[in-house]
Amino acid sequence: MIGIHALVWAGGWSEHEARRAIRSSAEAGYDLIEIAAIDPSLFDAPMTARLLSEHGLSVSASLGLDDETDVSSEDTSIVEAGRRRLESAVDLVRDLGGSYLGGVLFGKLGRYTAPVTPRGRANSVESIALLADRAASYGITLGLEFCNRYETNVLNTTAQTLEFIDEVGRSNVVAHLDTYHMNIEERSFRDAVLAASAAGKLGYVHVGESHRGQLGTGSVPWDEFFSALDEVGYDGTVTFESFSSEVVHPTLSSSLAIWRNLWADGMDLAVGAREFLRKRYSAAR
Template sequence: MAVNVQYGVSTWLWHSPFSTASISLFPKIKAMGFDVVEIPVEDPDLIDVKTVKQALKDNGLKPTVCGVFGPTKDFTSDDVSLHNNCFQYIEKCFEIGSFLEVDFLAGPMYSTVGKARMVSERQRKFEWELAVTNLHKACVMASKHGQQIALEPLNRFESDLVNTAGDVMRLISDINHENAKVVLDGFHMTIEEQNIREAINTAGDKLIHIQVSENHRGIPGTGLTPWKDFKLGLQDINYKGAMVIESFTPEIKELAGAVCIWKNLANNQDDFASEGVEFLKKTFNT
């Protein structure tokens, strides 16, 4: 049985940071057979939303928006200025999302990406409670823009706070706001989850977005991801959101270094996208 998804790709596969000039990617993204383009907002000031919205319309693409949470934006820090930076940033992301008519902002906004340490249970509880408090405020902010937040678990090398579907569902329970939802990324799941199908069922109707690549960050279908279990899980919950290919180009050294991509994962990035979406459609459309 087919899964009713729309297929998308992140512009990170080619460019970083996303800017107005990145709309040059849109025609080929559409020509490859994608319905959705994911816009990672590294610097909101680089994006002319009117131009981007027109380009999306011209190319028949729907947008999704994800946030980028570096060391200056951390809801779990004891430095309140980093909380304020994060609030100011996500407010700009919500404004961009509202103009582009998206329903949610996705990403691991509970903490700085790469914050992975061995800390005491007391410190962990302190940081968890900070995340809960600040993310509840973010949910209230999202409401004012008609949006939700989709929280993404990361693997243990990128986060010591939220690694699995079970972790993110506990976080959402503690946040206790209707606008707190889930995005699951197949790359992180193949590292952290014991069973992909069960993890998807754990997220259940809170799951509103999916990102995929292979367990090695490469082209979907070329690695060890249990795609049958992935499909069965999405069927179980009657998932109807987007499935977005997210990986990164080794040509952008700062980004590649941040995600530890030290070699080419395809002959070229266009092949990565076109072969990836072909595999996904064969897998999930039948």
């Protein structure tokens, strides 16, 4: 299944924005749209589900926590707030008929000034275990998207993520690989894919270019990455993700440092990315 992130189309999720994002995703040839459920309470689930059905699209959701909801904090009140936010996100995926929630579920999405503490990491592991139990009751898989060092201090590599998942000890928790972050933190794209696959935890993939723009115009080693996916027989979701100041989300623009206008036409970007995947990745043809 080939997906596209909703922020290619819209920074918010009013009915007008949702209709445009879902319709445009279908028109550009995608099977799935990934919504940015930063605050699940802002989503009209019945409206969104209706539009998804109307255009024949599947859905996934992702989010990152903030300072007030950071489950890797040592502050129990912040951890509890984060757990409530994550529970709401799982419930939203359920209400939309989806089966996947990913992203930085394990901590704040943003720069830290110190390493995660042992207590904070333990809080994060426990939070994901509790969330996984809730998600399992709805048939939902959780994907832990490890990010670069400037966006999290908990999980930066595939190896760290697999160790974390092992500690969580829930079968519905998987590794969420993102080429943008891998291009910063991994020594080998192939080794990362093979390690996740060997552990049975290669669950979801984001394809993003090194500069967050159009695929194939940066420094990501696409041949190595797609060859590795083919080598392990990956047949899960691959979602195109790109950010530009043209489409602004008030939270993500700051936490992801989206300061430049890398593209202005979402449809042109989406069609180009879909064609790139069709030519370079066998499962996307």
